Amino acid sequence: MRGWKIIGMLGVAITLPMAAFADDKDVIDYRQHIMNTLNEQAGALGQILSASIPDDNAVAHLNAIALTASTALKAFEPKVPGGEAKPEIWSNWMDFSKRMNEFVQRTADVANRAKGKGKQAALATVLDALTCKSCHDTYRQEKKR
Amino acid sequence: MRGWKIIGMLGVAITLPMAAFADDKDVIDYRQHIMNTLNEQAGALGQILSASIPDDNAVAHLNAIALTASTALKAFEPKVPGGEAKPEIWSNWMDFSKRMNEFVQRTADVANRAKGKGKQAALATVLDALTCKSCHDTYRQEKKR
Numbered sequence: 001m002r003g004w005k006i007i008g009m010l011g012v013a014i015t016l017p018m019a020a021f022a023d024d025k026d027v028i029d030y031r032q033h034i035m036n037t038l039n040e041q042a043g044a045l046g047q048i049l050s051a052s053i054p055d056d057n058a059v060a061h062l063n064a065i066a067l068t069a070s071t072a073l074k075a076f077e078p079k080v081p082g083g084e085a086k087p088e089i090w091s092n093w094m095d096f097s098k099r100m101n102e103f104v105q106r107t108a109d110v111a112n113r114a115k116g117k118g119k120q121a122a123l124a125t126v127l128d129a130l131t132c133k134s135c136h137d138t139y140r141q142e143k144k145r
Numbered sequence: 146m147r148g149w150k151i152i153g154m155l156g157v158a159i160t161l162p163m164a165a166f167a168d169d170k171d172v173i174d175y176r177q178h179i180m181n182t183l184n185e186q187a188g189a190l191g192q193i194l195s196a197s198i199p200d201d202n203a204v205a206h207l208n209a210i211a212l213t214a215s216t217a218l219k220a221f222e223p224k225v226p227g228g229e230a231k232p233e234i235w236s237n238w239m240d241f242s243k244r245m246n247e248f249v250q251r252t253a254d255v256a257n258r259a260k261g262k263g264k265q266a267a268l269a270t271v272l273d274a275l276t277c278k279s280c281h282d283t284y285r286q287e288k289k290r
Contacts, residue, residue, distance in 0.1 A: 033189040036185045047171060047178070064213055
């Protein structure tokens with residue numbers, strides 16, 4: 001405490017790596033923003049796959065999932081159990097990060113397939129890329145909302 | 146009913162525009178997937194702007210918002226009040242769609258700025274692009290969760 005007081009008296013602005021200020025709630029909120037985005041976009045895609053909604057936005061949804069997948073691992077790097085994240089994420093980090101990187105690669109492949117071969121070709125394979133459940137079964141403790 | 150029976154007896158697959166099958170709940174669910182995505186991504190960006198989370202993913206969030214913004218208007222085209230959408234969306238469609246298209250343009254501009262001038266330059270202007278509140282004040286009836 002005394003150290004901070006002195007720093008305050010010096011009247012200087014101090015820049016520390018921002019992660020130093022991310023408290024546990026911030027970390028949990030942030031990764032939930034990302035996982036909820038994946039959930040919402042997968043929900044939209046599911047509606048398109050079941051033909052309950054037209055497929056006009058299909059490519060954008062595929063790109064949004066690939067993009068968001070690429071942000072997820074970073075959000076789990078701080079070792080902060082809580083929310084719906086099981087502690088096994090960090091005790092099995094090698095496996096967790098491997099699976100997450102595969103998810104990133106597969107969703108990117110589907111987005112690229114849409115670009116190269118069109119949305120119907122991409123939609124036909126997107127379920128193979130959405131490996132959500134197998135990972136959630138191991139690493140997520142779902143909470144009632 | 147009799148018509149459908151006959152069609153069934155013919156044993157042929159019939160392709161109708163998919164929108165014909167989107168019932169009201171589907172339409173509402175779909176646009177909520179999109180608006181919730183925007184909300185989650187704006188939440189992630191807000192955490193970065195307040196320096197409670199490192200900015201590693203900032204560009205991806207800016208791109209995800211721009212991409213998702215581009216899908217939103219299509220989701221409101223079916224005139225289906227309900228959820229948190231006020232009927233004014235459809236009675237003032239010219240204004241609503243104009244605002245939505247401006248939102249699309251502004252978020253795309255910020256994503257492009259990140260590409261051209263870097264994430265700090267983009268983050269400095271992103272709040273001007275996130276015109277969520279002014280539109281929600283007019284067109285959204287927020288429900289308690």
